[in-house]
Amino acid sequence: MTIHLISFASLLHKQTTLRASHEAILSELEKYYTVKLVDYQDMDKLTSDDFKIIFIATGGVERLVIQHFERLPRPAILLADGMQNSLAAALEISTWLRGRGMKSEILHGELPSIIQRVHILYNNFQAQRSLFGKRIGVIGTPSSWLVASNVDYLLAKRRWGIEYIDIPLERIYEHFQQITDEQVGASCAAVASQALACREGTPEDIIKAMRLYRAIKKVCEEEKLEALTLSCFKLIEQIDTTGCLALSLLNDDGIMAGCEGDLQSIFTLLAVKSLTGKDGFMANPSMINARTNELILAHCTIGLKQTERYIIRNHFETEKGIAIQGLLPTGDVTIIKCGGECLDEYYLSAGTLSENTNYINMCRTQVRIRMNTSAEYFLKNPLGNHHILVHGNYEDALNEFFLANACKRTE
Numbered sequence: 001m002t003i004h005l006i007s008f009a010s011l012l013h014k015q016t017t018l019r020a021s022h023e024a025i026l027s028e029l030e031k032y033y034t035v036k037l038v039d040y041q042d043m044d045k046l047t048s049d050d051f052k053i054i055f056i057a058t059g060g061v062e063r064l065v066i067q068h069f070e071r072l073p074r075p076a077i078l079l080a081d082g083m084q085n086s087l088a089a090a091l092e093i094s095t096w097l098r099g100r101g102m103k104s105e106i107l108h109g110e111l112p113s114i115i116q117r118v119h120i121l122y123n124n125f126q127a128q129r130s131l132f133g134k135r136i137g138v139i140g141t142p143s144s145w146l147v148a149s150n151v152d153y154l155l156a157k158r159r160w161g162i163e164y165i166d167i168p169l170e171r172i173y174e175h176f177q178q179i180t181d182e183q184v185g186a187s188c189a190a191v192a193s194q195a196l197a198c199r200e201g202t203p204e205d206i207i208k209a210m211r212l213y214r215a216i217k218k219v220c221e222e223e224k225l226e227a228l229t230l231s232c233f234k235l236i237e238q239i240d241t242t243g244c245l246a247l248s249l250l251n252d253d254g255i256m257a258g259c260e261g262d263l264q265s266i267f268t269l270l271a272v273k274s275l276t277g278k279d280g281f282m283a284n285p286s287m288i289n290a291r292t293n294e295l296i297l298a299h300c301t302i303g304l305k306q307t308e309r310y311i312i313r314n315h316f317e318t319e320k321g322i323a324i325q326g327l328l329p330t331g332d333v334t335i336i337k338c339g340g341e342c343l344d345e346y347y348l349s350a351g352t353l354s355e356n357t358n359y360i361n362m363c364r365t366q367v368r369i370r371m372n373t374s375a376e377y378f379l380k381n382p383l384g385n386h387h388i389l390v391h392g393n394y395e396d397a398l399n400e401f402f403l404a405n406a407c408k409r410t411e
Helices: 017-019 021-031 040-045 062-067 083-097 111-131 155-160 169-178 179-195 203-223 231-237 246-251 263-277 394-404
Strands: 002-008 034-039 052-056 076-079 104-107 134-140 164-165 227-230 256-259 280-291 294-299 309-313 323-327 329-337 346-356 365-371 387-391
Touching: 002 040, 017 021, 017 394, 021 111, 034 040, 034 294, 052 309, 062 083, 076 083, 076 111, 083 104, 104 263, 111 263, 111 394, 134 203, 134 263, 155 164, 155 263, 169 203, 169 231, 179 203, 203 227, 203 231, 203 246, 227 246, 227 263, 246 256, 246 323, 256 263, 263 329, 263 387, 263 394, 280 365, 323 365, 329 394, 346 387, 346 394
Parallel strands: 002 034, 002 052, 052 076, 076 104, 134 164, 134 227, 227 256
Antiparallel strands: 280 294, 280 387, 294 365, 309 323, 329 346, 329 387, 346 365
């Protein structure tokens, strides 16, 4: 892990003493990162994949910095340890930059606090860069009932660097017909043998669902997709099976896979994975208790690796095909949703998963969550239907990430 410190120092300050003047902060950074000092005149040699901090090494560099305004990294992270009047210069520079609409932050204070902040900024940068160029397959079209979950492909690409790729369902059907029952027999047996129980699904249902998984994965390989969202209800009409098992296994394979053609939720899953390394559970808020700040999230698919055990079921709405009833571990969770047509809004709250429920009139995987914040958000100001559950408390990390990308938090 490398940090490039773009150094600004007064001509009155001898370059040979730069290291000696800032030995404490540089030595502390070098415990965690490879630190490269880069003269401001060479900053154009750095690439967009290089993590950059503006190192205000001395006072008297205010005009020098603003002369290079167009070349400065954005946002402007200024490191000033206070030596050689550096903090005074950083304060002046930061004010000037913010007056011109440029996000700016000064790193200063106790060394452990500076290092902790650098870790956060570095992780945000890495997550943002990892999203750049990611290809999200939109297989089929978004479900007709997702009237508030649209995404403007061009604006999303400009903001996040991601690309949505429209793929007709006919590509899936073609591969599905070419895959034989014998080719998926062993995989079906493996999934069935590890299940806690198999209630409604038949062996024929599992075979069809596994053939669909293979067909979708083939298209992912052809299109080099890192994520996809599937128009799953249309599949049922054509090939008489659901996408629930396929999406479950694709998530286990590291390909983020979401339901119903939901463009906003699949981006949320991808962003969460980029920052935290964790898979998420995409689900419907199915019951809300505003008095106790509890909600039940439910859906018919979840990655098998996210569960402690799982039960093979059929699809709740249609009673066809294969669905997954996952039993999830209790403990800290984070609920997150990125919304808006250019993906510039987000909801975020930590909570506690208290139990796996088993209501007969909801989707198969069901969990009760006690929120740390008011559940009235879902009733008064929601960002659509689907929300994402992630195991662990990542509220602070995700909040930093979305704020750094100029998103507005909805509460």
